Amino acid sequence: MAAVPDLQSSSGSASLESGFVGALLLRAGHDPHALVQILREAQARHTWLSRDLLGYIAGALGLTLAHVEGVATFYRFLHTKPAGEYRVLFSDNITDRMQGNATLLDDLCRRLGVERGQMREDGRVSVDFCSCTGLCDQGPSLLINHHQVVTRLDAGRVAQLAALIESRVPAVQWPAHWFRVDDHVRRADVLLGTTLIPGAAMAAALARGVPGLFDEMNRSSLRGRGGAGFVTGMKWQLCRDAPGSEHYIVCNADEGEPGTFKDRVLLTRHPDMVFEGMTIGALAIGARRGMLYLRGEYRYLLESLLDVLQRRRDAHLLGESILGHTGFDFDIDIHVGAGAYVCGEESSLIESLEGKRGTPRIRPPFPAEHGYRQQPTVVDNVETLCAAAHVALQGGAWWSAIGTPKSTGTSLHSVSGDCERPGIYEYPLGTSVDRILEDCGARDTQAVQVGGPSGKCLSAIEFGHRIAFEDVPSAGAFMVFDRSRDMFEVARNYAGFFAEESCGFCTPCRVGTALVVKSMDKLAAGRGSRHDVDLLSDIDRLMHGTTHCGLGGSACNALHDTIVKFRPAYERRLKSLEFEPAFDLDAEVEAGRRVTGQDDDTATQRESAA
């Protein structure tokens, strides 16, 4: 049976205390740092977070209600209003759009008799879009109750899905093949093609000793794969050298950049490699505790990851005296996100781990010195940690012999969009865009968005460029657009993404991303002028120079690239080259015309006469 909808949820605090939430709080030791996890789990039980519930949790954790309200309303997957027994979220990356997600969403809404973004009156269901769920190679996809994913949606699946919701069949009882997530590894190199025996890399690291491990890390010149490209060995050294009562290592599995799904595949196929990399990092920096921040969209992976952790504890690869080394104590918790792209930024991620709104911190100080609970903390991407495990086992020279001198090793590309074989491709760094396009079966390609919306949009004349830190860097996304695609709509989709995901802290990002959406909508409606395109360029320039964090700084990258490289896509939408107001004058004065019976051009200056 599905969870009983708890729509009024005005259950008194006494029943809360004795019930599920009370147990939840007890398990968390009434630690306010666990607030996001507590809210997430409370919602999974109650379907939404009533003000009574927020108040109860606030009281139990010694926080103010306003603070808890602030946290709960920050995360996209937490609801402070009833959202239905079934919460259906359609992934809305541009690749989902290209696969027809909007039509399928409309169809589902029609079948269920519900408006997008509204809960049906009987409290059964709500349907909406959400940011990319990292299933671009098997979309369109949707997320059900912030837990399960349904891939490869089509009209038939949507019709069945509507019927299952109408007859209140719990999501766990839906056809199992709907939840199938394929890895689609199309090209494997050293990371995906080598099987590591759990513990082997750690044993090698312990045999080398900490100084020896640092030597290998430095020799490898491994740079972070999350986007910033900081040298991993140096980051570990800074953290190790920073004074603190505890040191922490965090694995950033908040893979939120639209079009990126490589970490999902690593967590699915090689979880041991990820945890092994974390444990080696812990040895290097002297951490006793690690945390893996799993994006909320990957909640479906949680149980299998917890099983792997337990297996590793049983094998003495985690816990006390790891592999028999007295004093090497380390364990890992998993923190599940709640829908916030900005938490991929390391200082926001730490704020979120501490149970707060995911607002980026003022930097410096950097997390290596003042991170989780103000202690020295290393935050590394999933792929980086996998690479570190390989370096610990096979040595830095082996790794640095792959790739280019400035970009060593291999990297994973999440290929999606217009190609025959979407999926994961691992190449040595320095591989050209052309080569990847050829391998994935892309034809008549107009553009490739490398590194996601915050990355770079390359046009056909640039396909000779190489994916490397010194040429075109990438955090793993590779979205292909053929000549049938409208690059304005691509940029508009990304603009909507950044406006939805802005944390709202600083003026240029909070207001700028919303203004960009307004201008793009105006252009799309055919009401734009050259003035609007110029204004978009001005906002882009402003956001590059004034935002608080990198999200804002890169929010207009795709806009900038498409205006420069695909300008006709914008210009053919312009109504005129002069200023055009955002509203339709005729439509605005229509009511007045009707009432007064006046219809003369001089009174209301009909546009046709202008």
Place this chain on the structure above:
Amino acid sequence: MSTLANAGSTNGTSHAFALDGEDVPFEPGDTILQAARRAGRYIPHLCWHPDFHPQGSCRVCTVKIKGRPGSACTMHAADGQKVESDTDELNAERKMLLQMLFVEGNHFCPSCEKSGNCLLQATAYEMNMEGVLFDEFYPRRPIDASHADVMIDFNRCILCELCVRASHDIDGKDVFAIAGHGIGTHLVVNSVSGKLVDTDMELTDRAATICPVGAILPKRRGFVIPIGERRYDPQTAADPDTQEAS
């Protein structure tokens, strides 16, 4: 906090950076804005106030060092640093940030009791802002007039969080917090009803008078100070003693 007299000299060693070519003394640990403000120099700012830790959210104090932009309220001063602030480029960016704040909320200066005492308005004058440039958002934000002595007009809130900091740091009451995300980010009041009347806010609280705009106002004070005699009538936001609204 050090006074102007001894600023810039610790154990006989003096420290200085150059702000638009003129030396500004500083103490180790000072931010650029802190030192500049103490020296009577003007770097436009809204969310920064000398009595509170910096927040860095309005971005109006953005300056450039070696061509790299950053907020003067959060960047630490360093010896020999060359800081650009009063340049056409940066002032144009500041103007655009102000225009964004104006269109985000509902700011109708002629009918606002804060007009003439308002830092947003005064800074807009300093940056020669003559229009809002963008299309207005015209959000719907109900007023909270529930409290006997203090009202909140959320239409004018610029999310500087000075009230949040004042209520926490000085009043010890945590009456305010920030909620939502993106363009929906907003100030919330800490009570079950969400109304100010159900908090322990008092007129004497620092949070009741710290607001740089007309969002939090004491009641029954309308036009006690006539237009023409207000803070930014004889003075400007650039003057050393009136760089903050209160």
